Amino acid sequence: MVIACGGTGGHLFPGLAVAEEWTARGGEVLLLISEKKIDQEARRKYPQYRFETVPAIGKPATFSPKMLPFLWKLWRTTGRCGSLLKEFKADAVLGMGGFTSLPPCWAAKRGGLPAFVHDSNALPGKANRLTAKFCRKVFIGMDPARGFFPGKDVVATGTPVRAEMRALPSRKDAAAKFGLDPSRPTLLVTGGSQGARRLNSLVAMAFGDFPKGTQVLHIAGPLDQPRVEEEAAGRDGYRVVGFCDDMPSAYAISDAVLSRSGASSMTELSFLGLPSILVPFPYAADDHQTRNAEVFEKAGAAFLEPEGALDAAKLAARVTSLMSDLQTRDRMAQAARSLAVPDAAARVCDAIEATLSRK
Numbered sequence: 080m081v082i083a084c085g086g087t088g089g090h091l092f093p094g095l096a097v098a099e100e101w102t103a104r105g106g107e108v109l110l111l112i113s114e115k116k117i118d119q120e121a122r123r124k125y126p127q128y129r130f131e132t133v134p135a136i137g138k139p140a141t142f143s144p145k146m147l148p149f150l151w152k153l154w155r156t157t158g159r160c161g162s163l164l165k166e167f168k169a170d171a172v173l174g175m176g177g178f179t180s181l182p183p184c185w186a187a188k189r190g191g192l193p194a195f196v197h198d199s200n201a202l203p204g205k206a207n208r209l210t211a212k213f214c215r216k217v218f219i220g221m222d223p224a225r226g227f228f229p230g231k232d233v234v235a236t237g238t239p240v241r242a243e244m245r246a247l248p249s250r251k252d253a254a255a256k257f258g259l260d261p262s263r264p265t266l267l268v269t270g271g272s273q274g275a276r277r278l279n280s281l282v283a284m285a286f287g288d289f290p291k292g293t294q295v296l297h298i299a300g301p302l303d304q305p306r307v308e309e310e311a312a313g314r315d316g317y318r319v320v321g322f323c324d325d326m327p328s329a330y331a332i333s334d335a336v337l338s339r340s341g342a343s344s345m346t347e348l349s350f351l352g353l354p355s356i357l358v359p360f361p362y363a364a365d366d367h368q369t370r371n372a373e374v375f376e377k378a379g380a381a382f383l384e385p386e387g388a389l390d391a392a393k394l395a396a397r398v399t400s401l402m403s404d405l406q407t408r409d410r411m412a413q414a415a416r417s418l419a420v421p422d423a424a425a426r427v428c429d430a431i432e433a434t435l436s437r438k
């Protein structure tokens with residue numbers, strides 16, 4: 080199977096989770112990634128898989144002068160994907176979402192191969208809705224996405240989670256990894272794979288008013304790491320990292336999480352049963368992060384805090400109420416777990432195998 084999973088952690092990691100399941104079943108995978116750093120790092124971490132880099136394409140506004148170059152790039156990338164599918168002798172193509180899924184799924188359709196697309200958000204993006212036109216089945220991570228693919232065979236699979244999340248280290252080992260104290264209540268702050276500048280600033284400002292003894296593990300994102308490190312310098316119980324390549328340890332030390340509401344991060348929170356405060360990235364396409372967060376809020380798994388209405392004082396109050404109330408945290412953890420689909424990767428592979436066996 081060819082899995083197109085480039086562009087961002089939210090596509091890459093669920094794609095790797097499917098690769099783990101497909102190869103465990105005796106299949107082979109070719110992973111199509113972009114030239115971005117996060118994708119290229121995956122080559123190093125997963126040397127057992129074959130990766131090919133294809134250009135990341137992003138659609139400009141419909142009447143923008145950039146439209147013609149985009150269409151040309153899309154055509155050329157689709158041609159290159161077609162050659163890769165032939166050379167790899169692919170049986171199926173799975174796009175994990177975003178515009179990087181469009182060329183391989185289109186190439187599959189042109190070559191007579193079954194294509195599939197996975198959408199992890201509550202509100203599917205334009206790229207996935209377009210890609211779905213070339214696909215036999217559409218896999219969705221959250222139920223509200225169901226209505227966005229009229230006439231398609233939509234399968235609720237949940238969003239796949241990497242195998243490493245199934246075996247977290249002990250709290251003690253995880254604390255040692257980040258130089259933290261395992262006995263202190265710990266808040267994980269994460270802005271998704273790209274970081275979150277505004278959220279970073281708010282946390283740095285609010286920290287002084289967090290309950291006494293609270294530790295913070297702050298994943299600031301590679302670009303903002305130096306700035307946040309400077310602001311947090313000298314603080315007791317405050318660790319800043321840029322990109323975290325050991326999320327299992329980060330989750331293992333955490334009692335609660337303050338996060339953007341990207342679908343993959345949220346999937347991990349539900350899988351691990353972690354209570355959260357979600358601050359959607361307000362500029363995400365069609366505000367899909369707010370739609371994602373609403374799913375968790377409605378289930379009682381998270382507090383939704385829109386960034387526009389948030390200041391340091393309000394954030395400190397929210398963190399204080401969560402960190403000092405074990406009962407609420409337990410209730411939220413249970414609600415988060417109830418949203419998890421632990422066998423999502425298996426469901427995706429089952430649905431693809433069922434299609435292939437009918438070929």
Ligand SMILES: CC(=O)N[C@H]1[C@@H](OP(=O)(O)OP(=O)(O)OC[C@H]2O[C@@H](n3ccc(=O)[nH]c3=O)[C@H](O)[C@@H]2O)O[C@H](CO)[C@@H](O)[C@@H]1O
Pocket residue numbers: 087088089090092176199200269270271272273298321322323324325326340341342343344345347360363364367368
């Ligand atoms: C800004 C934006 O539009 N982001 C979108 C992007 O996800 P984006 O990559 O921003 O965020 P997600 O929360 O979906 O995924 C982040 C993934 O990266 C991992 N991680 C994160 C930080 C880190 O230091 N190390 C690490 O490994 C997390 O464990 C998780 O698996 O695609 C998702 C899936 O379509 C969308 O839901 C998000 O809204």
